[in-house]
Amino acid sequence: DLVEKNGVWNLGTSEASEMAKLAETTYRDVNIALANQFAIFAEGANIDIVKVIAASNSQPYSHIHQPGIAVGGHCIPIYPRFYLWNDPLATVVRSAREANAAMPAHAVKLLAESLGDLADKNVVVLGVSYRGGVKESAFSGVFGTVAALLSRGAVVHVHDPMYTDKEISALGFQPYALGSPIDAVILQADHAEYKSLSKKDFPGVQAVVDGRRIFAPGNFEGIPFRNIGQGDIRS
Structure with missing residues (x-):
């Protein structure tokens, strides 16, 4: 079911390939940060955010991740910082990383x-x-x-x-x-x-x-x- 033969994408340059990796991991960090901000609001509103996310994700274009106490591991907390080093004006990425680090x-x-x-x-x-x-x-x-x-x-x-x-x-x-x-x-x-x-x-x-x-x-x-x-x- 792979879109590309053997799952290998030829993006033409190593820079494009590197950005693909950073984009994928940074997207997940930003997505989790959004879920965490929704979660904090839900706490004050006496709403269960897990049920809200399940309902939202019943829409085929919604893919909200789950909130939680922390984002860890070698990839998700780190790769957004690699991206920010190259793009320091990426305010959405920076704010997301700060939001997750505060959990x-x-x-x-x-x-x-x-x-x-x-x-x-x-x-x-x-x-x-x-x-x-x-x-x-x-x-x-x-x-x-x-x-x-x-x-x-x-x-x-x-x-x-x-x-x-x-x-x-x-x-x-x-x-x-x-x-x-x-x-x-x-x-x-x-x-x-x-x-x-x-x-x-x-x-x-x-x-x-x-x-x-x-x-x-x-x-x-x-x-x-x-x-x-x-x-x-x-x-």
Whole structure:
């Protein structure tokens, strides 16, 4: 089903080929940024942005991506900067990159809205990986999320089923064991192992922010619960 034989496109010059790669990855970053801005508006309007995006994408020319706590990995956060180096006047690209980079701090803001002052609160960030099922921390949202929590005086712990405690410590984080007392939870990576977690796995938990929309809110009944792109759905 490839448009071009063997999937190879002859664009005539290496510069054109390089731009094709930058255009494809930059498009995804800009698309995600738009989804994230829609999500932030939806939170204040008490609208579920996931349902809105599903309805919008039923139109064949709409392809809105999903919002989330962070854009990570070697490609999507980086290639737009390569493009900006060549085209510094690309305001849409620059604004999109800034919007996505601000999402970890936004997730922490949601937590503070539920929990109040985060000073001296024990908070666990779930996920070192930049996305679920991949053991790769390059430009992961864990770094921005931890930094935003520390800036508010929180005591931060980190968990990831794909990393040993030694590996987590080597990244400068304090490892967390499921079942240990904790004040709050922020889900950063959508590992399959996290989908079935509940408040029983986090003794003493007082607030939850799901940055990837994989938790079942009912598993945290009675706990203030926030999703990216949705108002407070549990109190």
